[in-house]
């Protein structure tokens with residue numbers, strides 16, 4: 001049995017360190033262990049030509065594509081179109097978060113034959129190994145215009161997750177390594193119920209690699225030259241015993257790391273322990289400066305918690321990165337002003353902290369979705385419209401669209417220290433008007449909005465080509481820019 005798994009391009013990576021395509025790597029590991037021959041292509045690095053050669057070579061019945069909401073859909077559709085044109089018989093399976101939340105709409109697209117909802121390991125294996133399709137949990141399929149959804153598949157148990165490893169020999173891991181930086185994920189799920197988050201409904205149980213399993217996997221990546229790890233777990237600190245062992249290990253190996261922590265779980269002794277064991281940055285989902293809005297978001301945190309996190313990180317010299325949100329159904333301009341004021345307060349308490357302000361886009365099946373619909377939100381009606389979503393674009397149902405977009409754009413410019421790099425002239429040019437706006441809270445109109453769009457195009461051309469920019473998210477410095 002042969003199959004191919006594809007991770008499509010993402011639109012604009014900028015200074016981000018590319019994350020390995022863990023979604024398909026985990027599935028590949030599950031398949032390999034069951035004697036399926038798997039090839040993986042990450043189209044951020046590989047070409048469609050290579051994919052097609054592999055299809056001609058191994059003639060798989062199915063190919064699987066991993067898709068997140070947003071521009072990745074656009075690239076995924078282009079890939080499917082091109083493959084279907086040349087290989088008429090091949091069956092295309094979409095998996096990942098977008099198709100999980102919208103399986104019917106996804107299957108309405110003629111290029112897509114199957115959707116696997118939720119975690120893909122078992123369902124994809126059953127599909128490629130020829131199990132009766134009506135008995136594959138998590139599978140959505142079509143017959144003409146009729147679409148069927150088999151029952152949901154249960155989440156993998158912790159013990160099953162611990163049997164899975166990352167099959168690094170299927171890809172070139174050094175592509176994801178920049179100045180010793182590497183992104184890693186060691187667990188799945190989160191038990192909290194934030195109203196905007198996918199996890200609240202689909203992935204509500206935390207399951208993680210044990211400390212021993214993590215160490216086994218870390219030992220592999222250290223062979224590639226990894227020195228600094230960014231953990232992308234939604235709830236890295238979930239298990240205190242696991243964390244205790246990992247802390248010791250990080251210290252022994254002299255590893256610098258960062259991870260997300262909920263502000264309500266932040267306390268001085270945990271942060272001090274973390275700092276003493278290599279943690280130099282922490283990121284927090286603070287979301288809003290209005291307690292009323294935090295309640296709408298079901299975030300279960302208080303303004304006090306946010307302030308406390310800034311005080312502790314400042315005291316311990318931990319770089320804090322805050323993520324904020326605006327454009328929430330029920331939010332007023334006054335609430336937004338409160339958010340801006342709290343961000344300023346946090347920056348005064350911890351001047352080294354960073355922040356970004358995103359505009360909420362309500363995803364189907366999240367708790368906030370129904371509220372957004374009541375407020376007049378019309379969700380995109382097909383895959384192509386879903387591909388046009390950008391985090392700095394306000395959805396049409398929101399009032400004060402320009403106001404929201406200007407805040408988000410301004411935050412993208414002044415919230416990150418990277419824009420203080422004087423070796424990038426364009427950064428200097430846009431920083432000053434953004435500073436003026438932020439200081440005076442003038443967001444109603446502005447040329448930076450237009451400028452930013454042009455800037456995005458320029459920066460995409462100049463630095464988004466892979467390997468052209470070397471940025472260290474820990475020191476927050478651009479290390480080098482290669483001229484293309």
Ligand code: B12
Nearest residue numbers: 019022023064065066068069070095096097116119120391
């Ligand atoms: C790392 C990450 C990124 C990376 C990209 C990932 C990469 N590999 O390079 C970056 C930083 C670029 C990113 C960007 C964005 N991200 Co992101 N990201 C993540 C994060 C933290 C980890 C992803 C991961 O590796 N997970 C681990 C794997 C194992 O899980 P998985 O991807 O869900 O895969 C499983 C199943 O979904 C399924 N599956 C997945 N693919 C396939 C394919 C097939 C064929 C099958 C059968 C099954 C299948 O099986 C897998 C194994 O069980 C997740 C949160 C999370 N913890 O998952 C958010 C998350 C995926 N991101 C999210 C969002 C909102 C975004 C942005 C839109 C944010 C923004 N506002 O800009 C952008 C979109 C970027 C774009 N241009 O399109 C949301 C997804 C929402 C959605 N509807 O898609 C998540 C869930 C965060 C959240 N809790 O809301 N992201």
Ligand code: SF4
Nearest residue numbers: 190192193194197234
């Ligand atoms: S936003 Fe964070 S804390 Fe809330 S449910 Fe999602 S992952 Fe968990």
